Amino acid sequence: MIALKALLKVIDNTGAITAECIQVLRAGKFASVGDEIVVVVHKAKSNIGSSNVTKVKRGELYRAIVVRTRYPVKRPDGSWLRFSDNACVLVDKNREPLGTRILGVIARETRDKKLLKLVSIAPKLV
Amino acid sequence: MFPTLRLCAKKLLLGRIPPAKFPFPKPLDPPKAKDVTRCIEALHVSQLETENKNARMFAKNNPDRIRPGAVLMVRSYVNGSKDPRTTSFAGYLMKIRRRGPQTSILLRNKILDTYVEAGFKVFSPSVKEILVINQNGLGKRPRRAYLSYLRKPKFHLPSVTPMIKDYFESIDSSKSKTDA
Numbered sequence: 553m554i555a556l557k558a559l560l561k562v563i564d565n566t567g568a569i570t571a572e573c574i575q576v577l578r579a580g581k582f583a584s585v586g587d588e589i590v591v592v593v594h595k596a597k598s599n600i601g602s603s604n605v606t607k608v609k610r611g612e613l614y615r616a617i618v619v620r621t622r623y624p625v626k627r628p629d630g631s632w633l634r635f636s637d638n639a640c641v642l643v644d645k646n647r648e649p650l651g652t653r654i655l656g657v658i659a660r661e662t663r664d665k666k667l668l669k670l671v672s673i674a675p676k677l678v
Numbered sequence: 679m680f681p682t683l684r685l686c687a688k689k690l691l692l693g694r695i696p697p698a699k700f701p702f703p704k705p706l707d708p709p710k711a712k713d714v715t716r717c718i719e720a721l722h723v724s725q726l727e728t729e730n731k732n733a734r735m736f737a738k739n740n741p742d743r744i745r746p747g748a749v750l751m752v753r754s755y756v757n758g759s760k761d762p763r764t765t766s767f768a769g770y771l772m773k774i775r776r777r778g779p780q781t782s783i784l785l786r787n788k789i790l791d792t793y794v795e796a797g798f799k800v801f802s803p804s805v806k807e808i809l810v811i812n813q814n815g816l817g818k819r820p821r822r823a824y825l826s827y828l829r830k831p832k833f834h835l836p837s838v839t840p841m842i843k844d845y846f847e848s849i850d851s852s853k854s855k856t857d858a
Contacts, residue, residue, distance in 0.1 A: 620792065629804035631754065636793035657789045660765075678767065678794055
């Protein structure tokens with residue numbers, strides 16, 4: 553249940569550490585796993601190792617896809633999934649990840665939302 | 679004089695318009711019990727207890743039932759039971775929510791530095807099987823039915839993966855022993 557002012561952990565290698573949600577790009581107030589949001593980078597690493605990744609700076613606006621939420625994600629068979637934190641991955645306007653790696657688990661709902669590039673670089677789907 | 683006139687008119691009316699006899703259907707038998715939904719639920723539960731293999735695992739009257747603190751692995755179908763592909767989730771059993779056909783379990787595990795909790799409906803047809811990796815994964819018998827304290831950093835448990843590895847290795851070794 554990500555809304556305005558929500559702080560999310562950024563789990564890709566763009567250099568951002570935390571991002572604050574400023575807009576939910578769907579009808580309604582809350583974003584769940586697989587939804588696109590607009591974020592402001594709250595905290596970022598000062599220098600990044602790989603050069604082919606977009607260098608992200610504090611205070612910059614980016615689009616992101618929510619990949620983990622504390623609020624449980626319900627599945628059609630009645631099962632549900634809850635993570636211990638809220639996490640997102642920075643993306644561009646075409647919903648392609650800005651980073652080249654994802655560092656952590658991701659909910660399987662991202663595959664259902666046709667975010668195939670994101671899913672392909674994810675280390676583990678739950 | 680007047681009453682007889684009235685009677686004649688009545689007879690005339692009766693003759694012209696015969697009384698209609700609508701063929702009403704016979705009323706249904708009333709339900710045997712007052713609360714019909716309870717009866718239907720009991721029927722479902724008895725069906726599940728005979729057909730579903732997960733029923734005995736969580737039945738309250740079974741002395742060998744699974745208790746909170748166990749390590750379970752749930753294998754569920756990804757795209758409905760017609761597609762044989764399954765996904766698995768393993769974790770420590772935190773809670774058994776007994777609600778008849780909607781009985782569910784709550785599993786908790788640490789996956790790649792994040793704690794993940796998943797709830798599964800035990801009698802759902804999308805749940806292929808529930809494997810018992812460990813009858814008691816906590817060492818000590820937990821003195822709670824709902825192990826919500828596992829969420830606190832002090833009681834954080836390690837990932838269940840090494841236990842699963844050992845479980846499957848022991849199965850393979852026992853298989854090879856029987857083959858040999």
